[in-house]
Amino acid sequence: MKYLRTFLLALQVEFSSRINIFGWFLCSLIPSLLLILVWFAILGERESISGFTKGDFAVYYLFITMGWYIVGGTFGISTGRKIKNGMINTTLLKPYNVVLGQCLEEQAWKAISFFLALPIMVFIVFLLRDNISIHLSFGHILLLIVSLILGGINFALIQGLVGISAFWITEVWPVDHLRVILLSLFGGLLVPLALMPSAVRALSDFLPFKYMFYVPVSILLSKNSNPYLDAGIQLLYIGILFGIYTLVWSRGIKKYEAIGI
Amino acid sequence: METPVIRVKNLKKYFRVAQKGEGFGAAVASLFRREYREVKAVDGIDFDIHAGEMVAFLGPNGAGKTTTLKMLSGILQPTSGEASVLGFNPQERNPEFQRQISLVMGQRNQLWWNLPATDTFLLNKDIYKVPLDQYRLILDELVELLDLQDVLSSPVRKLSLGQRMKCELVASLLHRPKVVFLDEPTIGLDLAMQKKIRAFLKEYNKKYNATIILTSHYMDDVKEVCDRVILINHGRKIYDDQIKKLISEYAHEKYLQVDFENEVSKEALEGIGKVVEFGGLQAVIAVPRAEHAKKAAELLTRFEIDNIDIQEVELEDIILKSFADHV
Numbered sequence A: 001m002k003y004l005r006t007f008l009l010a011l012q013v014e015f016s017s018r019i020n021i022f023g024w025f026l027c028s029l030i031p032s033l034l035l036i037l038v039w040f041a042i043l044g045e046r047e048s049i050s051g052f053t054k055g056d057f058a059v060y061y062l063f064i065t066m067g068w069y070i071v072g073g074t075f076g077i078s079t080g081r082k083i084k085n086g087m088i089n090t091t092l093l094k095p096y097n098v099v100l101g102q103c104l105e106e107q108a109w110k111a112i113s114f115f116l117a118l119p120i121m122v123f124i125v126f127l128l129r130d131n132i133s134i135h136l137s138f139g140h141i142l143l144l145i146v147s148l149i150l151g152g153i154n155f156a157l158i159q160g161l162v163g164i165s166a167f168w169i170t171e172v173w174p175v176d177h178l179r180v181i182l183l184s185l186f187g188g189l190l191v192p193l194a195l196m197p198s199a200v201r202a203l204s205d206f207l208p209f210k211y212m213f214y215v216p217v218s219i220l221l222s223k224n225s226n227p228y229l230d231a232g233i234q235l236l237y238i239g240i241l242f243g244i245y246t247l248v249w250s251r252g253i254k255k256y257e258a259i260g261i
Numbered sequence B: 001m002e003t004p005v006i007r008v009k010n011l012k013k014y015f016r017v018a019q020k021g022e023g024f025g026a027a028v029a030s031l032f033r034r035e036y037r038e039v040k041a042v043d044g045i046d047f048d049i050h051a052g053e054m055v056a057f058l059g060p061n062g063a064g065k066t067t068t069l070k071m072l073s074g075i076l077q078p079t080s081g082e083a084s085v086l087g088f089n090p091q092e093r094n095p096e097f098q099r100q101i102s103l104v105m106g107q108r109n110q111l112w113w114n115l116p117a118t119d120t121f122l123l124n125k126d127i128y129k130v131p132l133d134q135y136r137l138i139l140d141e142l143v144e145l146l147d148l149q150d151v152l153s154s155p156v157r158k159l160s161l162g163q164r165m166k167c168e169l170v171a172s173l174l175h176r177p178k179v180v181f182l183d184e185p186t187i188g189l190d191l192a193m194q195k196k197i198r199a200f201l202k203e204y205n206k207k208y209n210a211t212i213i214l215t216s217h218y219m220d221d222v223k224e225v226c227d228r229v230i231l232i233n234h235g236r237k238i239y240d241d242q243i244k245k246l247i248s249e250y251a252h253e254k255y256l257q258v259d260f261e262n263e264v265s266k267e268a269l270e271g272i273g274k275v276v277e278f279g280g281l282q283a284v285i286a287v288p289r290a291e292h293a294k295k296a297a298e299l300l301t302r303f304e305i306d307n308i309d310i311q312e313v314e315l316e317d318i319i320l321k322s323f324a325d326h327v
C-alpha cells in the first residue's frame, strides 16, 4: 500500500500548497478551443471531412483536454531531474520503485485538476450540445474506460523512459520534447490521425503513440473498425514498453552516479 | 568466529570526470574535444565488520568515505571488487536486504518538505511493512528519546536544521535496521544535540545489537560512539583497529601543561621534554607516557609552579599524525 500512501501524501501536498490548478486548466483549454474553432471554420457549410463532423471535432479536442488528466502527465521531467541531482538516493535505498513512486505522486494533481475542470467541461459541452451526438452502449463505455487505463499505462511507460534517459544524458527535456512532437504527429494529439497524410497514418500503426489518446477517443466517437483489437494492441504495447523499460532501467542503474554528499 | 555482517574485498570505484579549463573559451573548446580524467574515489578497500560493531570511517575530504557507504547500501555500483552485507550483494538491491539496512546522510533529505514529518514516517511504515502496533511503539520510543514531541505536526520545511536531522534519524530507523550507515549525522548540529544523537546511537546499538558505521569529522562522535576506526585516504585503507589501540600506539606521550609563577626560559624546559608550546609563563611539554609522573615531579622541584595539568594527546592529533605517517 506504499504507492497508495504516496498518492495520498501527494494529494495532501496539493491541497496544502493550493497552486493555481485552475489557471493551468484554462491555459490548456485555449489551444483546444482554438483548434475546434479552426475546424468549424474549415468545415463551413460542409457536413464532414473524412467522416469528422463538427460535433466529432468538438468531442475530439475536448476529450483530449480532459483525457490528459487521465492518460497524460509530466513526471518524466521531474524523474529525470531527480536522477540527475541524486535526489533519488534516499528512495533507491528502500524496497520501493522510484519511478512508479514519481508516477503515483503525479496522479494527485491530475486527479484534482480533473475534478476542478469537470464543471467547465460540462458547461462547454452544454453550449455545443446541438453539434454533439454520442451513442454509446454500456459495453462501449466499459471498453472506453479500459482503453483509457491502458493508454495511461502506455503513456506512463514512455514517460518513465524519458525520465530514466537521465542516466545517460544531462538534460531530459529535449527527449521529452521529442516525445511531445511524436505524440502530436503519430498520436493524433494535434490533428485526428484520420485526417493525416496516409504515410503518417501508416507509420503510426507501427508506433506506440496512437495507443495512448487516439484509440480511446476513437472508441468514444465509434470510429474504430475493431475496437477490441485496438485495446488488445494497447495491451501488447504495454508488454513491449515494459520490457524495454526494464532493460533500460537495469542498464541505467549501473551507470547511476548517486551524486551528492 | 561468527561470519561478519559486512565483508568487503578489494572494492573499487573509479569515476570518469570530464575536464574543463577555466572560463568561457575552455567551455567552447570542451564542446569539441573533451578530456576525461579517472578519479579513483575508492581504490581497493578490504575489511570485515561483525554484528554489533560500531565503526568510524575517518579520512580527509574526498577520501572516499561517502562513496564506500553508497556502495555498501546498494545505490552505487562498484567498478570492481566484492561487497557483501548481511549475506546480500548490495548492488542487487534485494528488498529483503533493503528492509534491514539504512543510510542516513547528514545533508540528504527523505522527508516530504511540505508535510509534517509524521507523514513521511507513515509512508516508511508502509514501505518497510512495519506492523502498526510496532510502528507506534518504535515511534513513541524514538520521539521520546530525541525529544521531538513538539515538532511532529509542523511541515518539515518549517523545522530547524537540527529538528530535521532528528526527524531524518527517526524516519531512517523506524524499521529497526540491523545495519546503519551514517554519513556525518551530526553535521551542523549544536553541541547538546550532537551529544544527544551520540547517546542515542550508542543506545540503539546496545538495544538491538545493530551494526553502525559512521563517518564524521567530529572526533567526539568517534571517541564517544565507536570502538573501532578505519582510516582511509585517497581511496585506500591505511589503518583499521580498535580506537584504544590506535591511541596507545600513537600516544607514547602525555602533555604536561604548566603555568609558572615567574618567567622561565625555553632552554631550561627542554631538559624535561619536548616543548610543544611556549609562552614565558605557560608551556606545554610532551613527555614519554611512562615517565610523566616523574617528569612532573621534576618540574615541581626545579621551577616555581602555579598549576600543572597532565593531558592525554587528543585523538585529533593522533589521527593527523597517523595520516602523515602513511602518506
Ligand SMILES: Nc1ncnc2c1ncn2[C@@H]1O[C@H](COP(=O)(O)OP(=O)(O)OP(=O)(O)O)[C@@H](O)[C@H]1O
Binding pocket: A257, A258, A259, A261, B015, B016, B017, B039, B040, B041, B042, B059, B060, B061, B062, B063, B064, B065, B066, B067, B068
Ligand atoms: N559522481 C562522482 N563523479 C565524479 N567524482 C566523484 C563522484 N562522487 C565522488 N567523486 C570523487 O570521489 C572522491 C571521493 O569522494 P567522497 O564523497 O567519497 O569523499 P568523502 O570521503 O566522503 O569526503 P568528505 O569528507 O568531503 O565527505 C572525491 O575526489 C570526489 O571528488
Ligand SMILES: [Mg+2]
Binding pocket: A261, B065, B066, B067, B183
Ligand atoms: Mg562524504
